[in-house]
Amino acid sequence: MSAAGGPRLLLRRLREIMAEQTSAQMRLDKLVSTIASNMVAEVCSIYLRRAGKVLELFATEGLRPEAVHATRLKEGEGLVGMVSETAEAVNLSDAPADPHFSYRPETGEDPFKSFLGVPIVRGGQVFGVLTVQNKAERIYAEEEVEALQTVAMVLAEVVAQSGFFNVAELDEPELRIDRPRKFVGDGLSDGVAVGRVALHEPRVKVERMIADNPLDELKRLEAAIGGLRESVDQMLASSELDLTGEGREVIEAYRLFAYDQGWRQRMRDAVRTGLTAEAAVERVQDETRLRVQRMGDPILRERAHDFDDLARRLLRHLTGEEVADRSLPANAVLVARGMGPAELLDYGRDKLVALVLEEAAATSHVAIVARSMGLPMVASLEGIADNARGGDAIAVDGEMGEVHLRPASEIIKAFEEKRALRVQTQARFAAVRDLPAVTRDGVAIRLMMNAGLEFDMPQLDQSGADGIGLFRTELQFMIGETMPRLTDQAAFYKKILDAAGDKPVVFRTLDLGGDKVLPYARWEREENPALGWRAIRIALDRPALLRYQVRALLRASAGRTLRILLPMVSDVDEFNRARALIDRELERARLLNLARPTQVLVGAMLEVPALAFMLPQLMRSADFVSIGSNDLLSLAFAVDRTNPRVSKRYDNLNPASLTLIRLIVQSAAENSGDLSLCGEMAGRPLDAMALLGLGLRTLSMQPGQIGPIKMMIRSMHLGEISAFVDRLCGRTDHSLRTRLAAFAAERGIVLK
Numbered sequence: 244m245s246a247a248g249g250p251r252l253l254l255r256r257l258r259e260i261m262a263e264q265t266s267a268q269m270r271l272d273k274l275v276s277t278i279a280s281n282m283v284a285e286v287c288s289i290y291l292r293r294a295g296k297v298l299e300l301f302a303t304e305g306l307r308p309e310a311v312h313a314t315r316l317k318e319g320e321g322l323v324g325m326v327s328e329t330a331e332a333v334n335l336s337d338a339p340a341d342p343h344f345s346y347r348p349e350t351g352e353d354p355f356k357s358f359l360g361v362p363i364v365r366g367g368q369v370f371g372v373l374t375v376q377n378k379a380e381r382i383y384a385e386e387e388v389e390a391l392q393t394v395a396m397v398l399a400e401v402v403a404q405s406g407f408f409n410v411a412e413l414d415e416p417e418l419r420i421d422r423p424r425k426f427v428g429d430g431l432s433d434g435v436a437v438g439r440v441a442l443h444e445p446r447v448k449v450e451r452m453i454a455d456n457p458l459d460e461l462k463r464l465e466a467a468i469g470g471l472r473e474s475v476d477q478m479l480a481s482s483e484l485d486l487t488g489e490g491r492e493v494i495e496a497y498r499l500f501a502y503d504q505g506w507r508q509r510m511r512d513a514v515r516t517g518l519t520a521e522a523a524v525e526r527v528q529d530e531t532r533l534r535v536q537r538m539g540d541p542i543l544r545e546r547a548h549d550f551d552d553l554a555r556r557l558l559r560h561l562t563g564e565e566v567a568d569r570s571l572p573a574n575a576v577l578v579a580r581g582m583g584p585a586e587l588l589d590y591g592r593d594k595l596v597a598l599v600l601e602e603a604a605a606t607s608h609v610a611i612v613a614r615s616m617g618l619p620m621v622a623s624l625e626g627i628a629d630n631a632r633g634g635d636a637i638a639v640d641g642e643m644g645e646v647h648l649r650p651a652s653e654i655i656k657a658f659e660e661k662r663a664l665r666v667q668t669q670a671r672f673a674a675v676r677d678l679p680a681v682t683r684d685g686v687a688i689r690l691m692m693n694a695g696l697e698f699d700m701p702q703l704d705q706s707g708a709d710g711i712g713l714f715r716t717e718l719q720f721m722i723g724e725t726m727p728r729l730t731d732q733a734a735f736y737k738k739i740l741d742a743a744g745d746k747p748v749v750f751r752t753l754d755l756g757g758d759k760v761l762p763y764a765r766w767e768r769e770e771n772p773a774l775g776w777r778a779i780r781i782a783l784d785r786p787a788l789l790r791y792q793v794r795a796l797l798r799a800s801a802g803r804t805l806r807i808l809l810p811m812v813s814d815v816d817e818f819n820r821a822r823a824l825i826d827r828e829l830e831r832a833r834l835l836n837l838a839r840p841t842q843v844l845v846g847a848m849l850e851v852p853a854l855a856f857m858l859p860q861l862m863r864s865a866d867f868v869s870i871g872s873n874d875l876l877s878l879a880f881a882v883d884r885t886n887p888r889v890s891k892r893y894d895n896l897n898p899a900s901l902t903l904i905r906l907i908v909q910s911a912a913e914n915s916g917d918l919s920l921c922g923e924m925a926g927r928p929l930d931a932m933a934l935l936g937l938g939l940r941t942l943s944m945q946p947g948q949i950g951p952i953k954m955m956i957r958s959m960h961l962g963e964i965s966a967f968v969d970r971l972c973g974r975t976d977h978s979l980r981t982r983l984a985a986f987a988a989e990r991g992i993v994l995k
């Protein structure tokens with residue numbers, strides 16, 4: 244069987260059917276009979292997705308008419324369900340023999356042996372499945388699969404735009420592209436916002452799907468690919484960018500993709516089936532994205548972003564649209580697949596009210612920058628960038644990780660109320676700003692804030708923090724395009740110290756590696772970056788980096804106390820070697836008679852579990868120790884904190900975490916050590932309550948959390964909590980959260 248008249252004729256007929264004034268069902272019926280006759284198939288059916296991921300037979304030629312709207316399959320059920328789940332074509336010569344086949348007597352499909360099903364996909368979403376079947380046992384030819392995929396794509400577009408049939412008539416709100424949608428992901432920065440979508444990389448609108456003249460479309464495609472390649476070549480040759488190291492490698496890999504013959508061929512094939520060049524680019528991109536998404540390999544996902552970017556550029560070459568405009572409307576909520584910290588800073592704070600990303604982990608730098616900008620942020624929202632359109636209404640809750648796209652007016656109202664409530668709560672926190680953080684039984688707690696950018700400094704006064712317990716210096720290195728020079732570093736640190744006034748600032752030396760890489764440095768990809776060449780390990784292997792940073796810090800803190808914190812220390816010897824480097828710099832400054840601090844205190848971060856057993860020895864060399872609970876617990880539980888698949892598998896409030904922290908606190912106390920904790924736990928009221936119960940007296944957290952934590956402290960009785968937490972360490976619960984929350988509720992401890 245070769246497609247009678249070929250796909251182009253089929254597309255032309257499709258266009259005619261679309262233009263007819265008739266009911267939705269009639270159009271679908273006509274469509275299946277047209278496809279069946281064009282493809283010489285005995286059966287052609289359309290299954291569309293209903294709420295709850297159910298696929299319903301909407302129209303058929305060849306199966307029993309009574310099965311229409313009666314036959315329903317769950318995702319993954321039967322061959323049709325498999326097509327929908329995998330978003331890939333299924334082509335079988337003997338379908339009933341396949342283990343996935345699910346026999347539905349009402350359809351009367353017994354005599355049909357061969358089966359071809361393709362997904363109806365748009366913008367990374369599967370809307371339904373289109374199938375053809377024949378009695379004879381055969382495998383459908385590649386051109387036939389292509390032809391059916393092309394029809395499915397056009398069908399997806401018309402379903403989505405509701406121009407083909409009235410979706411309301413089908414009583415199926417799930418299929419509407421403009422329907423309200425709720426996404427739930429990870430809240431990475433607190434706050435509530437209501438605004439309008441601004442797409443970081445706007446979707447290029449494809450107006451024409453079906454080609455008038457395929458030869459012309461092929462020429463347009465070739466010209467656009469030529470233009471794209473030229474612009475990527477230019478990018479690489481541009482002396483202005485002056486790329487080195489990894490930056491250059493990234494662009495070179497990108498250039499290879501632009502020259503990828505497979506990609507070009509797939510787009511050419513799609514044009515040959517009768518699509519316009521733009522529609523062909525989109526179709527190939529949709530397929531690539533879905534395939535990669537389903538593979539779930541992070542490296543391939545990154546590659547898919549490159550292809551996404553190339554496809555967008557190609558579409559701009561075809562449509563003549565200008566490069567994305569970076570200016571924002573008022574109350575903009577930025578929506579994107581991914582974003583770097585520098586890109587976010589580029590947008591500025593004026594008009595931005597929230598950030599919504601498909602991919603980003605809590606500890607990614609864009610998240611840290613968003614928090615420091617006070618921008619609510621939600622991530623891990625698959626498909627939102629494709630679903631959102633510029634100008635759509637959107638409501639974001641950064642605490643719950645909820646995003647409502649095109650929300651109903653009641654939701655907007657509820658969000659406005661939530662926002663007003665937050666303002667009230669903030670006012671309550673502001674009221675305790677100048678009150679001491681003292682428990683009901685009179686124990687004073689030191690509350691410090693974490694920082695990393697100049698943005699953060701006004702928060703020191705606003706939050707009432709006692710100082711900066713963790714200044715992440717690497718952020719300054721990551722947002723720039725080049726390595727900051729010694730004088731720039733020194734000027735930056737001085738600004739921070741000046742802004743802090745009398746309050747102490749603990750500068751953590753560069754904590755690079757893991758998920759933090761410099762855009763301009765050569766970096767070898769590691770199998771296991773969380774356990775790889777990071778932080779102090781880099782500093783000891785490349786001492787110049789640490790020495791220059793220390794030199795800048797010494798210069799900046801002339802006449803004051805300098806506090807340096809070393810990240811990811813694994814053993815005491817490592818600490819001592821780094822401390823020796825610092826001492827050498829201090830000695831150099833003394834010999835050269837340079838301005839220098841009155842005192843230098845050097846501390847270690849306790850993030851590697853092994854170090855917990857070395858505190859007596861460590862305390863002899865270190866002036867202070869700060870527990871980095873983010874890394875400490877992820878390493879203790881063998882969980883990659885940046886991998887969303889496993890990062891929520893353990894709870895910080897597991898008895899093992901508390902026991903480990905108790906051991907550290909006791910060991911530090913026995914050795915008269917100065918101990919604090921600066922991981923995210925410190926800023927969560929319930930977690931912090933447990934930490935204080937374990938004996939910690941200094942916590943460093945995001946500035947926005949100082950108010951809530953202080954209120955919690957002022958409402959608690961430390962003696963009672965210590966006794967309770969001590970008992971909890973002996974339990975076997977996966978999480979002690981419920982028990983702690985019940986305890987807090989009973990005693991009237993304020994957790995909000």
Ligand code: PEP
Nearest residue numbers: 871872873874875921922
């Ligand atoms: C930590 O690991 O707890 C920590 C504070 O360091 P970072 O989050 O920067 O790795």
Ligand code: MG
Nearest residue numbers: 850871873874
């Ligand atoms: Mg850490």
